[in-house]
Amino acid sequence: MRSASDPDPASLSYPPVASPAPGEIARVTDTVHWIRFPLPMELDHINLWLLDHDGGFVLVDTGLAWPAGCAAWEQLERQVLAARPLRLIVVTHLHPDHAGLAAWLQRRHRVPVWASLETERQMRQLLEPMPEEEIARRGRFILSHGVPDLSSFAASLSGERYRAAVSGMPAIGHHPRDLEEASWSGSRWQWIATGGHAAGHLCLNEPARRVLVSGDQILPAISPNVSATAWSADPNPLESYLESLERLAQLDPQTLVLPSHGRPFRGVRERALELREHHLGHLDRLLEACREPLTAHDTLRVLFRRTLSGFHLLLAIGEAIAHLEYLAQSGRLSRLTDDRGTIRYARAA
Numbered sequence: 001m002r003s004a005s006d007p008d009p010a011s012l013s014y015p016p017v018a019s020p021a022p023g024e025i026a027r028v029t030d031t032v033h034w035i036r037f038p039l040p041m042e043l044d045h046i047n048l049w050l051l052d053h054d055g056g057f058v059l060v061d062t063g064l065a066w067p068a069g070c071a072a073w074e075q076l077e078r079q080v081l082a083a084r085p086l087r088l089i090v091v092t093h094l095h096p097d098h099a100g101l102a103a104w105l106q107r108r109h110r111v112p113v114w115a116s117l118e119t120e121r122q123m124r125q126l127l128e129p130m131p132e133e134e135i136a137r138r139g140r141f142i143l144s145h146g147v148p149d150l151s152s153f154a155a156s157l158s159g160e161r162y163r164a165a166v167s168g169m170p171a172i173g174h175h176p177r178d179l180e181e182a183s184w185s186g187s188r189w190q191w192i193a194t195g196g197h198a199a200g201h202l203c204l205n206e207p208a209r210r211v212l213v214s215g216d217q218i219l220p221a222i223s224p225n226v227s228a229t230a231w232s233a234d235p236n237p238l239e240s241y242l243e244s245l246e247r248l249a250q251l252d253p254q255t256l257v258l259p260s261h262g263r264p265f266r267g268v269r270e271r272a273l274e275l276r277e278h279h280l281g282h283l284d285r286l287l288e289a290c291r292e293p294l295t296a297h298d299t300l301r302v303l304f305r306r307t308l309s310g311f312h313l314l315l316a317i318g319e320a321i322a323h324l325e326y327l328a329q330s331g332r333l334s335r336l337t338d339d340r341g342t343i344r345y346a347r348a349a
């Protein structure tokens, strides 16, 4: 993981569009506008997109449910949406900075919300109180990978952290599927289902104008988190992520990528290759380190330069397990479980 303040890679080019202030919009193409909202975390902003449709807009993603996000929306409602209303909300994936205000906006604007079936399933599961046995199962998974104690993860494992950042469950009116098309004000957008960062993640591509709304799948300055978790339906998220990068690398090289964090850029192939190299580098370092059997927690010092705690530690452990499982499932590491249930990975004999 890199921090949000890392410089943008020189291999990419950036159109000269200034970032909009909270509550304002900036035009990035003849049919797409950019909104940028603050986030109360190290990753300090999210980009949302307004696509022209029927005298109003299709909104892609909604922002986190917190007072500054609601205030920015109220300002936008007064300054922009009063004249050009929302027609539809689409959510790229379940994470709270993307899906957080979908229910709140749906109540205010009475518009449909679309998201993938898998996004809806996961949101429902997280928004309902979680049974104790499921919280315990999630905890055992983390402990089995060598994390010494769970005290700083309680709110994440129980779903409490998610529920605090999401305004409720929107009514999902349609579940877009891979390669399905949508026509909004003469623009033909195509959904691309992309795995690895979040099950059910969708990108939106407009081949004619060469525009990709990439969600968190491909970002210019940060490597999106790729985590294996106790609750993911995907047994090999890194494999899914690398496959999705290959697919996005096939897009027209001149595609303008509209990412959820950072600046719009061109260079989708170059960025997909850089991200692939980043993960292949992680895999090489892990193979080298696992001459001795190591837990996922042991490998954090191999993968990350800084000491991690709290939610960052949870993301990092998930990322380490995703890489170790990729190697185990391709036969390059063995997975060893001791009589206390602790899982270690070692170079296959």
Ligand SMILES: [Zn+2]
Residues within 6 Å of the ligand: 093, 095, 197, 198, 216
């Ligand atoms: Zn995300």
